[in-house]
Amino acid sequence: MTTTAGTLPVEKHYATGILRWLTTVNHKDIGILYLVSAFIFFLIGGIESLLIRLQLGTPNNTFLSPEAYNQVFTMHGTTMIFLFVMPLMAGFGNYIVPLLLGARDMAFPRLNALSYWLFLFGGILLYSSFLLGGAPDAGWFAYAPLTSLQYSQSHGMDFWVLGILMTGVGSTVGSLNFVTTILNMRAPGMKMSKMPMFVWQQLVTSFLILFAMPSLTVAAILLFFERNFGAPFYLAGQGGDPVLWQHLFWFFGHPEVYILILPAFGIISEVLPVFSRKPIFGYTAVAYSGVAIGFLGFTVWAHHMFAVGMNPIADAVFSLDSMIIAVPTSIKIFNWIATIWGGKINFKAPFLFAVGFIAMFIIGGLSGVSLATVPVDFQVEDTYYVVAHLHYVLFGGSVFAIFAGIFYWFPKMTGRLLSDRLGKLHFWVMFVGFNLTFFPMHFLGLLGMPRRIYTYGSTYGWDTLNLLETIGAFTIAVSILIFLWNLFVSLRAGEKAGNDPWDAHTLEWTTTSPPPAYNFATIPTVHTRRPFWDQKYPALATEKNAPPAPAATATAAIPHLPAGSFYPIIIALGLALAFYAMIFMLPLAIIGIVIVFAGIIGWVAEPR
Amino acid sequence: MSDIAAQHEIETGSLGVDNRKLAIWTFIASEVMFFTGLIVTYMVMRGRSTAGPYPANVLSVPLVAVNTFVLLGSSFTMVTALSAIERGDARGLRRWLIATAVLGLLFLSGQAFEFISLAREGASLSSNLFGATFFTLTGFHGLHVFVGVIWIAFVLARAFRGGVTQDNHLAVELVGLYWHFVDIVWIIIFTVVYLLRA
Numbered sequence: 001m002t003t004t005a006g007t008l009p010v011e012k013h014y015a016t017g018i019l020r021w022l023t024t025v026n027h028k029d030i031g032i033l034y035l036v037s038a039f040i041f042f043l044i045g046g047i048e049s050l051l052i053r054l055q056l057g058t059p060n061n062t063f064l065s066p067e068a069y070n071q072v073f074t075m076h077g078t079t080m081i082f083l084f085v086m087p088l089m090a091g092f093g094n095y096i097v098p099l100l101l102g103a104r105d106m107a108f109p110r111l112n113a114l115s116y117w118l119f120l121f122g123g124i125l126l127y128s129s130f131l132l133g134g135a136p137d138a139g140w141f142a143y144a145p146l147t148s149l150q151y152s153q154s155h156g157m158d159f160w161v162l163g164i165l166m167t168g169v170g171s172t173v174g175s176l177n178f179v180t181t182i183l184n185m186r187a188p189g190m191k192m193s194k195m196p197m198f199v200w201q202q203l204v205t206s207f208l209i210l211f212a213m214p215s216l217t218v219a220a221i222l223l224f225f226e227r228n229f230g231a232p233f234y235l236a237g238q239g240g241d242p243v244l245w246q247h248l249f250w251f252f253g254h255p256e257v258y259i260l261i262l263p264a265f266g267i268i269s270e271v272l273p274v275f276s277r278k279p280i281f282g283y284t285a286v287a288y289s290g291v292a293i294g295f296l297g298f299t300v301w302a303h304h305m306f307a308v309g310m311n312p313i314a315d316a317v318f319s320l321d322s323m324i325i326a327v328p329t330s331i332k333i334f335n336w337i338a339t340i341w342g343g344k345i346n347f348k349a350p351f352l353f354a355v356g357f358i359a360m361f362i363i364g365g366l367s368g369v370s371l372a373t374v375p376v377d378f379q380v381e382d383t384y385y386v387v388a389h390l391h392y393v394l395f396g397g398s399v400f401a402i403f404a405g406i407f408y409w410f411p412k413m414t415g416r417l418l419s420d421r422l423g424k425l426h427f428w429v430m431f432v433g434f435n436l437t438f439f440p441m442h443f444l445g446l447l448g449m450p451r452r453i454y455t456y457g458s459t460y461g462w463d464t465l466n467l468l469e470t471i472g473a474f475t476i477a478v479s480i481l482i483f484l485w486n487l488f489v490s491l492r493a494g495e496k497a498g499n500d501p502w503d504a505h506t507l508e509w510t511t512t513s514p515p516p517a518y519n520f521a522t523i524p525t526v527h528t529r530r531p532f533w534d535q536k537y538p539a540l541a542t543e544k545n546a547p548p549a550p551a552a553t554a555t556a557a558i559p560h561l562p563a564g565s566f567y568p569i570i571i572a573l574g575l576a577l578a579f580y581a582m583i584f585m586l587p588l589a590i591i592g593i594v595i596v597f598a599g600i601i602g603w604v605a606e607p608r
Numbered sequence: 609m610s611d612i613a614a615q616h617e618i619e620t621g622s623l624g625v626d627n628r629k630l631a632i633w634t635f636i637a638s639e640v641m642f643f644t645g646l647i648v649t650y651m652v653m654r655g656r657s658t659a660g661p662y663p664a665n666v667l668s669v670p671l672v673a674v675n676t677f678v679l680l681g682s683s684f685t686m687v688t689a690l691s692a693i694e695r696g697d698a699r700g701l702r703r704w705l706i707a708t709a710v711l712g713l714l715f716l717s718g719q720a721f722e723f724i725s726l727a728r729e730g731a732s733l734s735s736n737l738f739g740a741t742f743f744t745l746t747g748f749h750g751l752h753v754f755v756g757v758i759w760i761a762f763v764l765a766r767a768f769r770g771g772v773t774q775d776n777h778l779a780v781e782l783v784g785l786y787w788h789f790v791d792i793v794w795i796i797i798f799t800v801v802y803l804l805r806a
Contacts, residue, residue: 107627172638180631184621210638218645225744230734233649239656239737248645604762 015564023564025109026517030116031095032413037120038088044127045079046480048072050473053437057470059458069454070137071156075126077140078160081260082167083123085398089263090115090174092405093202095413097178099508099515100196102187102524102531107180109562110603111173117572118170125576126163129156136160139452141249142223144234144242149227155583158227161220162579168213168220169575175206182206187507190526196506197280200287201266204294205259211298212255219248228582243308250301258297260394261361262290264401265332268354271404272336274504275351276343279530279542282335289328296325306374307381315374322372329365333358346502349423353404356431360396364389367442382452385445391438403427403483410490411497415513418494422486426479433475440465440472505530518559562608571599632782636789639752643793646748647800650741657736663805666729668722675718676798679753682711683791686784696774698767705764705780708787712757719750742801749797752790759783 015023024030051072055064064072094112098105106112129135134154138146147157182203186195195203223245225231232238234245273280280286302310302318336358345351367389370376380386403426411417449462456462500509510532511520527543528534534541578592621627685707692700723743731739763779766772772779
């Protein structure tokens with residue numbers, strides 16, 4: 001029945017063991033590398049959040065010094081955004097997008113490896129700052145003049161700038177790859193209007209990265225020049241402008257919010273239809289509302305800056321614009337609810353996380369609309385109300401969706417199912433812990449508790465709520481331990497998944513679990529939006545032009561798969577060396593640059 | 609036969625474009641945003657220096673105008689190189705690519721000369737906002753020209769080994785797209801920084 005499964009002989013030129021992982025250019029290997037590394041950074045960032053909550057659990061606490069607290073909260077934010085959610089979504093994208101498209105790999109396998117190594121070394125560069133004189137300490141938003149040499153004297157912010165640049169180059173290269181792959185490597189018959197929803201959101205996300213990241217790159221380069229070569233860009237005393245940083249940063253920073261959430265929307269849009277046993281409600285509306293969010297995301301950056309003192313017209317325009325984004329977002333939410341409505345629901349862990357996502361994201365979205373209202377923003381700017389909002393969209397949103405995706409695709413990646421019983425326990429503990437941690441922050445914000453303070457007195461009435469939040473944070477930690485246990489037992493002895501454990505809709509489930517290196521023995525031909533479902537149940541097909549059973553189009557030929565390559569890791573390593581030299585001894589950067597150059601020569605000369 | 613057909617399909621892609629060409633266009637779109645950031649920073653900071661040297665006193669329009677013509681000329685030689693190989697003229701390709709690289713190096717030399725004379729007048733990254741924004745913007749453009757010259761050298765090396773032919777000359781197209789983009793950016797920088805310097 002399934003014409004796309006089956007085995008083919010593969011050219012044997014693959015390294016094994018550790019060499020395989022260092023040289024791999026296969027999109028599934030790289031996807032796994034991304035997922036695992038990003039998850040480790042999630043655990044590190046999570047430990048940092050526990051340190052923060054321990055410090056804030058009681059008033060006048062001295063658990064962390066102010067200096068240590070600044071470093072920990074800066075690294076917590078930086079890690080969760082740049083080293084966890086972005087690369088983890090890139091991991092899903094790498095693993096799943098070519099499978100969803102019916103392709104054998106990404107468009108540029110070696111570039112794909114390069115983007116992973118740039119991310120990993122960028123993360124290591126950032127974290128090595130703890131050992132080399134102190135971590136970044138000016139917040140993940142790195143506002144001038146906190147970042148100036150006068151206020152941040154360690155090398156921490158230099159590490160931050162270069163680490164962000166390095167992961168940024170990685171994301172840019174990765175996005176080039178995604179755009180090319182998605183636009184150009186769809187299976188025969190898969191028009192844009194038949195692409196799976198995760199692919200749609202990944203496409204929009206990639207464009208957002210390509211157009212938003214350069215602004216952060218510019219901002220970071222200017223900051224590096226200021227700190228190291230005395231260029232007075234953000235120094236008001238010499239005519240510079242700290243607000244320039246805010247504009248450049250948020251012109252990146254707001255699209256970044258959608259870079260973190262659109263792939264999550266994509267995951268939800270894959271999971272809900274499968275577990276409701278219905279096609280997604282309003283395919284076109286869900287796809288184009290993602291595109292609309294992408295466009296609008298570039299027009300609202302200054303809503304992060306209402307309190308800076310722009311003129312009232314600008315405030316009004318950005319406020320209105322920001323509220324307009326609620327429209328396409330609501331379109332998505334109503335379509336998801338309509339997808340579930342009347343479905344024959346398969347109440348498994350991925351579904352639970354997806355529904356939890358919708359509920360939590362709505363709360364985060366509503367507090368977002370309230371923050372877009374200028375007078376409200378003036379009142380709660382820089383308080384815990386903002387912290388509550390951003391965690392409801394990024395944890396309640398992205399993280400719940402990430403777990404939905406992990407429970408959904410884990411069987412495809414490993415061949416084994418995660419325990420559903422442990423998954424549901426994990427969900428409920430995390431759900432309770434999450435709300436216990438972040439819901440009281442709304443009230444603390446309204447009570448006037450500022451963000452980023454390392455301690456507070458006991459006379460403000462903040463004690464009980466802060467203690468509750470700390471208990472909540474440790475509850476979340478327990479849920480993550482349950483998940484790690486689930487991973488451990490399921491990898492060892494989980495239930496065998498088979499090709500299609502969820503009775504799913506899309507092409508990745510037509511091949512084996514885990515898929516062979518070449519994904520599909522025969523490249524499938526696609527006629528509908530749910531190619532696999534319509535192939536399994538022709539009588540239930542909802543699209544008119546769905547043929548009864550798609551036939552194999554071509555006889556199987558041995559697919560040529562590129563061999564592994566050392567050059568991606570060499571180039572990334574050279575760049576990392578050059579960046580270390582830029583911090584400590586500029587002339588030595590030439591060594592790193594020579595390595596990069598040698599890597600490029602080898603790359604070009606390598607026979608493919 | 610079906611194998612070749614399948615291979616062909618993958619190379620031309622769902623959009624009927626080669627993957628590499630699509631990627632270069634996308635990359636250029638991203639680069640537009642990068643230079644937009646630098647140019648906007650220059651414009652916002654214009655006239656805010658609290659100490660000299662000021663652009664009206666130190667920038668030499670005649671020198672840079674000549675340099676601009678050099679770079680514009682290199683776009684012409686690049687087009688000629690592509691047109692040569694499209695006609696199957698491998699020698700013409702090599703000749704015009706060398707000319708392009710030489711013009712690129714000439715531009716970089718002109719820029720180096722300009723930077724040195726500006727430094728003599730006391731302008732540097734740390735002198736004032738003009739120095740900071742000017743050297744960052746034009747320096748990153750110069751870096752892009754430099755990368756372009758190296759890229760041309762790679763294509764030339766391939767051309768000398770006979771790896772670029774009438775049927776297979778995508779490498780020339782790709783470097784050409786990048787080169788013209790860098791050229792166009794310079795036209796904007798020349799206008800903003802030199803012609804509107806007051």
